[in-house]
Amino acid sequence: MSQLLDTVAAAFSPSGVLSAAEPAFRPREGQTQMALAVAQAIEDSAVLVVQAGTGVGKTYAYLVPALYSGQRVLVSTATKALQDQLFARDLPRLVHGLGLPLRMARLKGRSAYLCVERLERVRQGRTAPQDPQVLRQVAEVERWARITSTGDMAEMVALDERSAVVPLVTSTKDNCLGSDCPHWQGCHVNQARQQALEADVVVINHHLLFADLDVRDSGVAQLLPSAGVVVVDEAHQLNDTGVQFAGEALSSQQLIGYARDALRITQEHARGMADWLVLCATLEQAVRELRLQAGQVPAGGRLPWQAVTPQGLDATLWRAALVRLGQSLRALLKSLALMEAMAADLRRLYERGSELLVRLARFAAAAEEDSVRWLEVGRQHLRMLESPLSIARIMQERLLQRSGDEIQAGLTQTRMHKEYAHRANVLPEPDLRKSCQETDSAQRNTDEQKSWIFTSATLGNDAQLSWFTEPCGLRGARVLTVDSPFDYPNHAALYVPQAFAAAGSAQHSQQTAQLVLDAAQRIGGRTLVLTTTLRALQAISESLRTALGLFADLDVLVQGEAPKLALVERFTAAGAARSQRGAILVASATFWEGVDLPGDVLQLVVIDKLPFPPPDDPLVEARSRRLESVGRAAFHDYMLPEAAMALKQGAGRLIRSETDRGVLVVCDPRLLNKSYGVELIAALPPMRMLGSAQEFEAALKQLTQPLEQAG
Structure with missing residues (x-):
């Protein structure tokens, strides 16, 4: 047993350093199991893919062994929200709690930072906008520019990232003046890059991960090679990001x-x-x-x-x-x-x-x-x-820089999983010893390859997590699935209304809006509607507003009418006190994931129809043709897994903590009427099924009662 595994196991024990540093910490079997798997992967310089259900605590599960490893750590996220959370909250708290003298840095893309030269050009009138609203926002940027030390545009919370001001005061690879810029020495981008190169732990995003790989515009070509441990969080977005970048x-x-x-x-x-x-x-x-x-x-x-x-x-x-x-x-x-x-x-x-x-x-x-x-x-x-069509070749040849055989080197998964189970106190020592004797001949990977950890709550339904590992070229990687510790059968329910028009029709959107209206009025708002198309978003939101009028007890918030963060804050404020006006949030696209609304703020999630990828999308068409050309079924091997993972992401908005309660409604009878519905339901958390409208109404009524009465 290695020192790293022993140290990690001790840290997650009831009397460990995490319990001492954080009063709210409670040892969780799944979190410890994942942390030990990560530690073993680091020891073996291996590739590990972990699907960790909501509530497992995957952030600490990968950070603790990574920080204890003594190697340089690179963490990549898909969203700026998680990137900021890791750097501003999780990492400082953990580094302090573990007592490790580590330097941390956060690095974003060039367009995330203020360009002083371009702001000066606007000020001098060389690229002056004519819109008065834009001019007012430029003035706000100028005031902020005098006090910021990082130049990170995210500090301007009130500024929408889609604002026309952003491209005026940030640079691109095309318009950056480089070393000829008069502000080169004080450039916020250069300062952020230098801090990243000097840090022990660096938090980046997936776009920068591929940029560093290709040395296109990152300016930090030595960042990836110098890292001993690379963690890819929100890994379910890796293929889409890589495909965009590689194209x-x-x-x-x-x-x-x-x-x-x-x-x-x-x-x-x-x-x-x-x-x-x-x-x-x-x-x-x-x-x-x-x-x-x-x-x-x-x-x-x-x-x-x-x-x-x-x-x-x-x-x-x-x-x-x-x-x-x-x-x-x-x-x-x-x-x-x-x-x-x-x-x-x-x-x-x-x-x-x-x-x-x-x-x-x-x-x-x-x-x-x-x-x-x-x-x-x-x-x-x-x-x-x-x-x-996928990033498999890029991952194998240029990022992982190893062959499929090398990925499989090290201890077998059988031995690893049983050892993790023992350390998590779920397998007796004799059983562990017997199992390990069978696999002691396995050779560890002794080369100097870095260890790669890929993790997310949504990576696949089969044992090998093929939905993620195949397109990412990780078929031979170690795979671990850790289920959510939440009590879904008692705290969450699934309802599929049957008397609905065909999914995608105008009548279907009207029926969905009516169901949302009736249910939201019963529970005082607290409802998130996730649509699969912008057309449905518009139809449902307009129908709700028409039915409610201007002076109703419910407010309808719609994606696109305000920045995402502002909508989430308004929705949270409306749900925080039942005596105030409630809210219904109608959204699509980015709201299917990365939205964290724990507690009673959100109690009802309504999905308008099954989220199959659009068959006329060129990328979808090409991938389907490729599968069919080798004798595979495009629907079963591609369309269905894509829908299952998207459905799982949307459902994941509902239960975010151990005490959360709620109902998921999927307004698509195909979930029950079609044979493939069984596979889609299997992808969801194990919620109890509501078989009728009466049971649905009873479940809503239960949500209005305090938790102790509801139980």
Whole structure:
């Protein structure tokens, strides 16, 4: 038994350091089991995938062994919310409690930090916005800029991250001046990167993880190689993030932005040396012509692009528009090439345009094998995208940098799991000894590979967590599933109303809104409605507001009408006191996960229909075709697991603590009527089933009673 495993086991014991440091800490079997699995993976330089149910306490389960390991630790999250929570709350508390003198740092992407140079340009009127609202927000940023030490835009809580101000006062790889910037020494991005390189524990996000891998824009190429332990939290989003990053994209906004920057910079440094106005205007016109060739905005805003031309477009006209765009960009670059040495701004402008031209040439040719391409069409703009179907190859060859055999090296899972069970006091010592004797011949991985820990509450339903491990190239990884300690059968119920119209129809949205209205009025709000489409979100929210009027006891909050954080705060405040006006929150997309509303604040979650991936999505189509080409069933092997994991994520909003109570309603009779419903229900926590409307009403009534009476 290693010293690290002994130290970790002691830390999670009833008399351990965690109990002494945190009065609220209580030893949990699943948390200890996960912590020991992580410790063993660190000892073996292995890859471990852990599905930890809600309430297991996975954050401490991976942080304690990682911090005790003595190695440099890199933690990657999918959301800024968890990244901030880890850095500002969990890590400081734990480092202090464990008594470890560790330096910590948080690193975000470039666009998360204030760029002093770009703010100064706005102040001087070189990029001045005309909108009075934007000007007021710029003034707020200026006041904050005088006092901030980090430049992290998240400090401005009142500023919506979608605000038009953000791109004005932050930089991108394209417009950063680099070492030529007069504010280079005090640059907030550089300072954050330097702190990360000097820290013992660094918290980043998945985008930066892939950026560091590819050394595209992270500026911290030595960060990943120098880490001994890499933890990927919220790992269920890793494949989608990696696919986005590994792909290529070119938008009309990028090209028009380049043309306008080119006109401004050439007027400053090369006025009169070429007809810059004509060159830049010709480029803008070519971009607009390409958008016109894309036609009307299609349903879903996407056009599949399997061949050289996007589906449904005239091949000759599309090709001609692409050629004109390439010629206009090339003409501008030809003039820039003659004078790029005159100024650093001109040199960067030339390099930026050359990169755009290379990207355009890629989209003028056929798509690469094992990739999918599509065209996103908006009212005024378009975006060309190409992505790999999964990140399996990237993970194996460039991130993990090991073969499948190396991933499997080390102790067998049988031995490991029984050893963890013994240390968690759930398996007698003789049984452990007998089991270990059978596997003592297994060789430990003695190379200097770093250990990788991937964890989330939602990674798959089968023993190997294939929904996650297959697309991420982790088939041979060690796998552990730790169930939630919550008492779901007694604290949560599932109701599937049967007398509903077909999912997705207008009538279905109206029926969903009526059910929400009736139920929310019974429990005083406390209701979260999760929709699978923006159309359903709009229909349900409008129906609720029409029925309630202006002076009802319930307020309807709708995603998109305010920043996510502001909506969550208003919903929480409404649910904190039953005497006040209650609230119904209608949301989609990002609200399906990462929303933590414990206690009585949230007691009813309503999902409008089963969250199958849209079959006309180009990426979904391509993945389905790939599976069918090798004899697999796209629905069963791809569509169904995707729906199961999404459904599990949405249901996870309901019960967030040991005392929470609530009801999950899925307004889609297919969950009970179709044979595949059994698999979807199996993915959900073990809630009790409500078989009728009367049982549903009784469950709602029970939620209005104090916990001791309800029990």
